[in-house]
Structures are given as C-alpha cells and as structure tokens.
Amino acid sequence: MSRLLCLALSVLALPLAVRWAAPEASAADVAPLALEHADAPAPEAAAREAELFSTLDRRVVRVGETVTLVVELAVALQDETSGVPFIRALTASAPEASEDVALESAGPVVQHWDRGVLQLERRYTLRVLREGDLSVAPLALDLGGRTLETRRQRLRGYAVQPDHAAASVVAIVADGRQGRAPFRRVGSAWLAAPDALVTAYHVVVGAGRVRVQLPSGRIVSVRRVWALDPERDIAVLHIDPRETEGMAALPVAPPEAAGDAVAFTFGWPLANGGDAFERPQVGTAAALYTGIGPDLRTAGNAVRPGDSGGPLLDARGRVLGVVVSGRSTNGEADLLREDVCLAADPVPALRQRPSRPVPLARALRHAARALPAARAFEAATALTGPGHRPADAPRHRALLMDAARAAPQDAALQFLAGSVLEALGEDDEAARIYQGAHEAGYFPAAYALAHHHLETDPIQAERLFREIRASDAYAHLGAMGHARALVALSRWREAEDALAEVLDHEPTYAPALYLLGVVRLARGEDDAALALERRLASAPGWAASLRFLLRNEVLRPTALRPLARVRLAPEVPLGY
CATH class of the missing domain: 2.40.10.120 (Thrombin, subunit H)
Structure with a gap:
C-alpha cells in the first residue's frame, strides 16, 4: 500500500528548489561565433574550467529504435576568438560505435556567445542494436594539450513490447x-x-x-x-x-x-x-x-x-x-x-x-470498520482531499493515528500517516513515524526522513541520502539530496561528484547547476562559476543567485585550506 505517495513526493521534492529562489533577471543576449579564425589561441587554460555535459533523451529503448545523445559545453573565455578550438573539437568528435549502439547522424554545433561565455551544443542520433544493459562510450574533445571527456551514459534495450x-x-x-x-x-x-x-x-x-x-x-x-x-x-x-x-x-x-x-x-x-x-x-x-x-x-x-x-x-x-x-x-x-x-x-x-x-x-463500509489500512486511507482523504473541513480535522487526525497504532507493522500505512502529518505542518511527529517506516525497509520513508534532517542535522541527512543514492529507484533524487548535504558540510569534491551524476541525468536542472556553481566558487574556480551562471539564462532566478555570489566575494563559501606548519623551538618540552 502506497497511497498519496505521488503527492507526498512532489511536496518533498520542493526543498530541492525553493530555498535558493532569487528575483528574476533579464535573459542573456546571445550571438553566434564564426569559425573563420585560423590562428586561434590554444585553449588549454580555459579547458581546465570548462563544464562539459551529456545526457540521453531516453534510458529504455526498443531494439532498432533511436535515442538522442545531447552534448553541451560552457566555458568562460577572454574573447570570441578563443572559442574556435572548442567549436572545432566538438565538430570533429562523435561517440564511438560499439556492439550496443551505432551512430546514425550528428547535428550541427549550435553556438551561443554570451558576455564572455561560450556555450555549445550538439545532438547525436544513435540506433540501439541489442537487448540488455547498454552504454554509450564517453565522447572526447581533443584540445591539443588537454582532453575533455563526457561520462559514460547507460541505457537499456528491449526487444518485445506487450x-x-x-x-x-x-x-x-x-x-x-x-x-x-x-x-x-x-x-x-x-x-x-x-x-x-x-x-x-x-x-x-x-x-x-x-x-x-x-x-x-x-x-x-x-x-x-x-x-x-x-x-x-x-x-x-x-x-x-x-x-x-x-x-x-x-x-x-x-x-x-x-x-x-x-x-x-x-x-x-x-x-x-x-x-x-x-x-x-x-x-x-x-x-x-x-x-x-x-x-x-x-x-x-x-x-x-x-x-x-x-x-x-x-x-x-x-x-x-x-x-x-x-x-x-x-x-x-x-x-x-x-x-x-x-x-x-x-x-x-x-x-x-x-x-x-x-x-x-x-464492502467499502465493512473494510472501513474492520481494517486499519482502510480507516487510514479514509482519514487521509478527509484531511487532504477537496472536501476537507478544518473543523473536522482533529477527529480525522485522531482516526489516522489510531489506524497507525493499530498496524505498526504496515510500513506503507506508517509512511502515509507521516506524509499527511507533514502536509499538516507537524514535521517532528512526521519524522518519528517516517523513522519507523524506514526501519521496516520502506525506501520512500528514507527520502522523506533525509529531507527532514537536511536543515537540522546534515550529517544524518548525508548518511540517508547516500543510502538512497545507491538504490535503483530515486538514485538521482538521492544524488541531489546528497549533494545538498555535502555542500552544507563543506565537502566540495564529494558534492561535485554527486552533482555530476545529477547533471548527467538532466544537464539543464537549474538547482544542480546553481549548487555546482557554489562548489566552483568554494574551490576558487571563478571562471567555471561564471560559465554556469550564463548557462542558467533560462532560469533567471537561479542565475541571479549565482551572480550575487560572483559579485560579492565576502558571501561566498570558502574551502578550508591547511594552515602553514609551525615548527616548535627545540627547548619547548613536549608532553609537559
């Protein structure tokens, strides 16, 4: 039983987005960049802070059908001429053919030059060749002294649809x-x-x-x-x-x-x-x-x-x-x-x-009298449905809690009760019930519980999100929550890995791009953060938030650096 899970998870997903909302900013101007500069400077330095993304438009595909691989790059540059090697590298690159997929076609390189940041995109059409767990090999951009490479993308092929x-x-x-x-x-x-x-x-x-x-x-x-x-x-x-x-x-x-x-x-x-x-x-x-x-x-x-x-x-x-x-x-x-x-x-x-x-x-009346799950569902509907009345809420809440106490072994019922209590604003009581459902092995409860701990106990939240991230279902939701907890703990490199996992799944996901920008600033990579701010042009609130940090260095997160060692004088006795 998993009633109201869709509603509950939509509510739980909101903290990923709303806490960093910012005022809207105007959309960036864009302009194409020509390939006419034969003697463009080498891009090695800029490549160190370039952001390269890739994703598939589908993850499960019938054998013989096609899937689209989208590759995107954002890099801060001194001038437009410096972008020519990146355009040439992407134009010359394509995914390697394999026994899993074949390259059908490659689209043109789409260019946007925006206030010191070059953004490139190219789409590749791949045909799925066989069933089972498949992969698309990393796509490498050869920039002379440095190579940029996408992460390996995974998908599943199937032969028969019923x-x-x-x-x-x-x-x-x-x-x-x-x-x-x-x-x-x-x-x-x-x-x-x-x-x-x-x-x-x-x-x-x-x-x-x-x-x-x-x-x-x-x-x-x-x-x-x-x-x-x-x-x-x-x-x-x-x-x-x-x-x-x-x-x-x-x-x-x-x-x-x-x-x-x-x-x-x-x-x-x-x-x-x-x-x-x-x-x-x-x-x-x-x-x-x-x-x-x-x-x-x-x-x-x-x-x-x-x-x-x-x-x-x-x-x-x-x-x-x-x-x-x-x-x-x-x-x-x-x-x-x-x-x-x-x-x-x-x-x-x-x-x-x-x-x-x-x-x-x-039969419905009999079930409501005899079965805790039926009573819980009716109480939850009365508390959250379109016909709910505030005056009746205490009675229905009591019925919900009575049903939960009558069936402590029903983890899904416990999760339902926790979801309703959270919707009513009773976060601490909801967390207590989520804990029981989580201990019974009901994985949606772990996700709900991790969000509860995110603001008050990021160490506990990090542990739960790491557990969720390792599962099949919720893997990317878990990775995003894990990244948030890791940022709260100033564990920048681990947060970067988690965000890369999210952005390989959805490279335009604004909250993840914003968080990656925060990580870049914490590590002193201002140009990379600038490239991400331009990439957020379609999400002006997030772009404004990152721009605010770029312009106000005192408000940026700071990465801890080791202090210089202090040599003790020989005459200082140790241990006394």
Whole structure:
C-alpha cells in the first residue's frame, strides 16, 4: 500500500528548489561565433574550467529504435576568438560505435556567445542494436594539450513490447462525495478474469457510482465487488462476463519473474488531455527495479493521475503488479526528472474471491470498520482531499493515528500517516513515524526522513541520502539530496561528484547547476562559476543567485585550506 505517495513526493521534492529562489533577471543576449579564425589561441587554460555535459533523451529503448545523445559545453573565455578550438573539437568528435549502439547522424554545433561565455551544443542520433544493459562510450574533445571527456551514459534495450495487453486495460471513473464536496476519481483497470476487473482501492473508496469504458466504447456501471485489499491498495470488481466478450484476461507473473528487467504500463493519464472517458490510452516502458518486500514492485515508469489501478507488465504481457502510486514531474520547473512507479501484488486479493460478489458500497463500509489500512486511507482523504473541513480535522487526525497504532507493522500505512502529518505542518511527529517506516525497509520513508534532517542535522541527512543514492529507484533524487548535504558540510569534491551524476541525468536542472556553481566558487574556480551562471539564462532566478555570489566575494563559501606548519623551538618540552 502506497497511497498519496505521488503527492507526498512532489511536496518533498520542493526543498530541492525553493530555498535558493532569487528575483528574476533579464535573459542573456546571445550571438553566434564564426569559425573563420585560423590562428586561434590554444585553449588549454580555459579547458581546465570548462563544464562539459551529456545526457540521453531516453534510458529504455526498443531494439532498432533511436535515442538522442545531447552534448553541451560552457566555458568562460577572454574573447570570441578563443572559442574556435572548442567549436572545432566538438565538430570533429562523435561517440564511438560499439556492439550496443551505432551512430546514425550528428547535428550541427549550435553556438551561443554570451558576455564572455561560450556555450555549445550538439545532438547525436544513435540506433540501439541489442537487448540488455547498454552504454554509450564517453565522447572526447581533443584540445591539443588537454582532453575533455563526457561520462559514460547507460541505457537499456528491449526487444518485445506487450502491445496486445493494451486491449485488456480499461478506463474507470468513480464519483462520490467527501463531506459536502463532490469528487471524481479517474483511473485504470485490467481484466483478470471474464467477470473480474482489478483496480486500485483508492480509486473506488467512498464512491457512490463506478463506471468503466470497454474497448468497444461502451460505458457500463460496476456495482459489486469480489474482494477489497486496502493494505495493498487493491480492489477486484465484478463485471458481467457478457460485457467482456472478446477481451483477454491478463495472466499474473510468478513472484520470481523479472523478464528482461523492463516493465510496461498502459493507462489513462489525465495529463494527456480530455475529460474522464475522452482521454487517450498511453503506454510507457522503463527499467524494472528490485521490489520492496513481497508485496511491492518498483520501476521507472511515469505515473500520473489516471494511471492508478493499471497493470505493470513484463514483455510477455504478464502482470507484475497493480500501479498504486508513483512520481512523475512531467516537465515541472525546478523538480528533478525521475519517474518512479510502485505496483502492488494482486494475488492475495484475487485469492479472496468468494462464491458470489457483494455490493461495493457494503464492502467499502465493512473494510472501513474492520481494517486499519482502510480507516487510514479514509482519514487521509478527509484531511487532504477537496472536501476537507478544518473543523473536522482533529477527529480525522485522531482516526489516522489510531489506524497507525493499530498496524505498526504496515510500513506503507506508517509512511502515509507521516506524509499527511507533514502536509499538516507537524514535521517532528512526521519524522518519528517516517523513522519507523524506514526501519521496516520502506525506501520512500528514507527520502522523506533525509529531507527532514537536511536543515537540522546534515550529517544524518548525508548518511540517508547516500543510502538512497545507491538504490535503483530515486538514485538521482538521492544524488541531489546528497549533494545538498555535502555542500552544507563543506565537502566540495564529494558534492561535485554527486552533482555530476545529477547533471548527467538532466544537464539543464537549474538547482544542480546553481549548487555546482557554489562548489566552483568554494574551490576558487571563478571562471567555471561564471560559465554556469550564463548557462542558467533560462532560469533567471537561479542565475541571479549565482551572480550575487560572483559579485560579492565576502558571501561566498570558502574551502578550508591547511594552515602553514609551525615548527616548535627545540627547548619547548613536549608532553609537559
């Protein structure tokens, strides 16, 4: 069970961006630089403080399809002529061909000259040649006396996508009331048997009417249910088997199934436009990660409102889990792009199937009375949903805490309670609950707990972020948090390594560029910091913050340097 995780993680991601916000500045002027200077000076000195970035536009790609490698360089120079060797070096460079990828084409070098800083960009189209874990070799820029080199980029190739499974996934809409306010929840569901649709419990909880749209376009009401499993966030709904004729039930993969370590989804995300049943179905492919205990699978698929309840699939179209929550920034400013999907095991709920289905409304009421997870979810919805009333908050908070105390072994429930308390401003109590969930092995709790410690205990935050950074899911979020903690501890070289990891993933991420500029200033590399300030032109608030430090040396962070040794006079007795 991982309810409200998407909301909680979006809130937790904000401290990465908002604490250093600055007033907006005007965009920098740009101008192209010609290649007409035959006798340009050697660039060795400038190259020592140049910033070279690379990234892939996708990390999971079907064999035979293409991926784009983007290489960018920013360097502070005395004049425009000094930039010619850099342009020539990038023009002459290309990724090495390998058994993993082949170079299809190389675009032109795009140039921007901005107040003493040259910025270059070049895009390479690479074709993926095989399945498995693949890599793109570093791209080297030969500058005569010095070589600049990108970091090795990694990706995954897959051969088969389970397109046939898309016809077994349907859109679902649940309408109801929360207090005095009506609500409408949208999600996805999949056919597990001719008379059974599986979706997420949180999609249907509290609903007075539930409808699904079948592949034929027909919209039917769902009034009965086979089983509810609030702890895992699963609902198995009854549907008339005559309505599903022609649809194929999806098989469930055995627990040990990993396939080719690529996972797929088909869902109905609201982010793609349309209202309710008018939205298009959208599929995703991403890396499959290790699970969280026996009940949750994790993957790198994007999860947006409307995807909940859909299947996480392997290449054979077998269900690895039911999508219950996740994280997707979807291009939001100042939020690091890293998609995470959590999918729950549907097997326990499918095994609960009785001889005949029961009314959905009755089953929901019974679950709320009997199961702590159901009570926690209803209380959390009342405290954070659109119909919440401040006057009712103490009662619902008490219900939430009672549910948490009744199920101390349910780490996901504990995390949910902590997320709600944090949203209510009770940070210390939230941290206490996060600690318990973290000790139970629930990795999102470690991320939440690390953010709590960042301002008050950076040593503890550094330890937690290092742990998160070493995982598959949240690796880049963990690296960014780790960099922040390391900067707070003045551990500049380690912070630089963490930021390089973030910027290889998303080289235009403004908070990371700003922090790298802080590191450069701490190490006395003013020209490199200037190049980063110009690179932040599309994020004027961050550029203004870094410019402020560039212009005010007294406010810069300072790297500790060893003091000169003092020789003791021979006559000074030691140890007395």
